[in-house]
Amino acid sequence: MxxxxxxxxxxxxxxxxxxxxxxxxxxxxxxxxxxxxxxxxxxxxxxxxxxxxxxxxxxxxxxxxxxxxxxxxxxxxxxxxxxxxxxxxxxxxxxxxxxxxxxxxxxxxxxxxxxxxxxxxxxxxxxxxxxxxxxxxxxxxxxxxxxxxxxxxxxxxxxxxxxxxxxxxxxxxxxxxxxxxxxxxxxxxxxxxxAKDLDGPGTLAASTDYPQATWVPANSANYAVSSRPSSDAIDRIVIHVTQGSYAGTISWFQNPAAKVSSHYVVRSSDGAVTQMVREKDRAFHAGDYNRRSVGIEHEGFVDDATWFTDAMYRSSAALTRNIADRYGIPKDRTHIVGHNQVPGTDHTDPGGYWNWTTFMQYVTGGGGTTNPHTPESVCGSGYKVIDSAALGSAGTVHLLYNAANGNNCVATIKKTSIGTASATSAYLEVQGKTRITDSGNFAYYAGPVRAAAAGECVKWGGKVGSSVYDSPFEHCD
Missing domain, CATH: 1.10.530 (Lysozyme)
Known part of the structure; x- marks a missing residue:
């Protein structure tokens, strides 16, 4: 279509x-x-x-x-x-x-x-x-x-x-x-x-520490194999800005000449997350804090506020909250710090344009009760919402389209019980073909469900709890 x-x-x-x-x-x-x-x-x-x-x-x-x-x-x-x-x-x-x-x-x-x-x-x-x-x-x-x-x-x-x-x-x-x-x-x-499509289906690796992350390993010269937290307690999360693009940073951390890395990289446009170093290992990102911290890089430059999108803040906050909960790290500015706060550093990131107030509200839940995931971040780069339907107050199911490849995608985004696994589903049916469904107990969303539908009618819908939406065959042009 x-x-x-x-x-x-x-x-x-x-x-x-x-x-x-x-x-x-x-x-x-x-x-x-x-x-x-x-x-x-x-x-x-x-x-x-x-x-x-x-x-x-x-x-x-x-x-x-x-x-x-x-x-x-x-x-x-x-x-x-x-x-x-x-x-x-x-x-x-x-x-x-x-x-x-x-x-x-x-x-x-x-x-x-x-x-x-x-x-x-x-x-x-x-x-x-x-x-x-x-x-x-x-x-x-x-x-x-x-x-x-x-x-x-x-x-x-x-x-x-x-x-x-x-x-x-x-x-x-x-x-x-x-x-x-x-x-x-x-x-x-x-x-x-x-080559593997790192934004495509099936790229979320079960071996990552954070389930929503894609796994792309850094070069072994850029981190130290360790056995944290048994070897060193993890009690800090360090916020960085890449001073470069998302793909460029991932590439740099794969280059043995870099001698630097971070555990995670977050994309500006949609909040996509890539993990490059396992949390048990020491990424080379924060000098004296390498042993005790997990590092999160954010795509962009410290002197350009246009990179720091709401999608990035929400996605990074969800990641930060997940790390903090797993290691018992207090969700405060003593334990969640900027690179510029690390003792002995000469770095200035994340810089004056990074909105700590908004970010920490999303981390702690104050003002951040909305789902950190968006239909665009679930479906991937290039997808745009073309239709939506409310599932009562429990969530919204979205139909998206990617003009670059002619594919549709459906994602159901929860609005209640966020972070708690509950019955959620999304489906997409191209006329004349078998319906594709993603259904289960999910904390944030169901999907992505993708299918090629150029010139074909589609039926789509989803469910959160007892609230259901089923479309007729539509969007046929």
């Missing part, structure tokens, strides 16, 4: 795409007026890289903030996150621009990123015709992220294509608006089609 998106579905990453842009009105032309938009257009034309893909990649990496030439945690510079000893030096060779200029000048940095992408496209065998098709750029995009595993490379590229499908409106440090109109592209993943 094609999505019949409500106007509110234009929300992405905490940013609203104006209706004028969605309808392709002349107002959209303003996105080309400023110096950064002009630099994207010029670089795209010079190196024959699709302009909207170039912007989507930059937004995924940095939210279009060059951070005044300061590097990310993994050594990346500028809007395009040119990484030292990898893409930065290659960009200098390809463009004849000085490294210092590539680090600090937005236009130069965008040019360098486009040049590197074009080089990767040439090495992937993309001819002139293929370079015009955004679907053919998946392999160069995946390579640009520098992941050391195919699974994380796919996560990186999927993030860029999800943004392309959803649309982007970013604001630069200078106040310029840069936009990408929503555009559905079915990418050719090439060899990455065989």
């Amino acid at each position: 094609r999505a019949r998106l409500r106007r509110s579905a234009a929300l992405l990453t905490g940013v609203l795409i104006p209706a004028a842009l969605l309808m392709g009105s002349p107002a959209a032309a303003t996105s080309l007026d400023g110096p950064v938009s002009g630099a994207f257009a010029k670089a795209a034309a010079t190196y024959e890289v699709p302009r909207d893909l170039l912007v989507s990649l930059a937004y995924a990496e940095t939210h279009l903030d060059g951070h005044d030439g300061r590097p990310s945690a993994s050594g990346g510079y500028g809007l395009m996150h040119l990484v030292a000893s990898r893409t930065l030096e290659r960009a200098a060779t390809l463009t004849d621009l000085p490294v210092a200029e590539l680090k600090s000048d937005d236009a130069a940095n965008i040019t360098g990123g486009a040049a590197v992408l074009r080089a990767y496209a040439d090495e992937a065998g993309l001819d002139a015709a293929a370079r015009k098709d955004p679907a053919e750029w998946y392999v160069p995009i995946a390579r640009y992220g520098g992941a050391t595993s195919p699974d994380v490379a796919r996560l990186y590229a999927d993030t860029v294509y999800d943004l392309l499908a959803e649309g982007v409106r970013g604001t630069t440090a200078g106040g310029e608006s840069v936009t990408v109109k929503p555009r559905t592209v079915e990418p050719d993943r090439g060899a990455y089609a065989k």
Whole structure:
């Protein structure tokens, strides 16, 4: 089925795409007026890289903030996150621009990123015709992220294509608006089609300490095997900000050169959680507190509040509460601390934009009685709600659609007995096919239930306790 998106579905990453842009009105032309938009257009034309893909990649990496030439945690510079000893030096060779200029000048940095992408496209065998098709750029995009595993490379590229499908409106440090109109592209993943989809069904590992987390192990050089809490008591939870993107941080912790890691990484857009170090082991994240703490990294940069979404706060709070309950850690600011509070540290994260009041309310339950999970976080990146039905006061069942792959998803989100296992279900039935159901005693939600339904009618529904909703066959277009 094609999505019949409500106007509110234009929300992405905490940013609203104006209706004028969605309808392709002349107002959209303003996105080309400023110096950064002009630099994207010029670089795209010079190196024959699709302009909207170039912007989507930059937004995924940095939210279009060059951070005044300061590097990310993994050594990346500028809007395009040119990484030292990898893409930065290659960009200098390809463009004849000085490294210092590539680090600090937005236009130069965008040019360098486009040049590197074009080089990767040439090495992937993309001819002139293929370079015009955004679907053919998946392999160069995946390579640009520098992941050391195919699974994380796919996560990186999927993030860029999800943004392309959803649309982007970013604001630069200078106040310029840069936009990408929503555009559905079915990418050719090439060899990455065989890689694990870390946002897909079946990726939540039973071996994780937190049931809602995806398991992606850090490199063994970046943590110390231990036997906590028998070897060392765990009495602190340390809150970090990655100074980089979600996929980029996961990739960095898999790089043996990093010599750093954290137990968990939380995504900005939907609160997705990846565990990279078992809690019994000592992640290298907080100096003197490594032995006694569990570390949680949050996607973003300390000087950019746009990364700190409500979905991130709620998801991280649920994770923090779970850890605290299992180890008997008091839920207060003495035991749940920022990296900047660790004795002897020179770090400033999570920084002044991190809202400790909101976060701690969600951790302790005050003002946080709503479910920490959303239908989008349950179904995964790229899914948007297109229909919902109340299950009395007990919950809501949601029908979602992913424009990038044509799949539907159903998730039932509880509103009562949150955190306590109770009878909850969700189902999706494509006309002419067998109904798929997720049913059991769940603490927060049922689902995700996903199915391909392009051009087909669907029946969907769910249940919490005795409250039930069953749709007719609908959404047929």
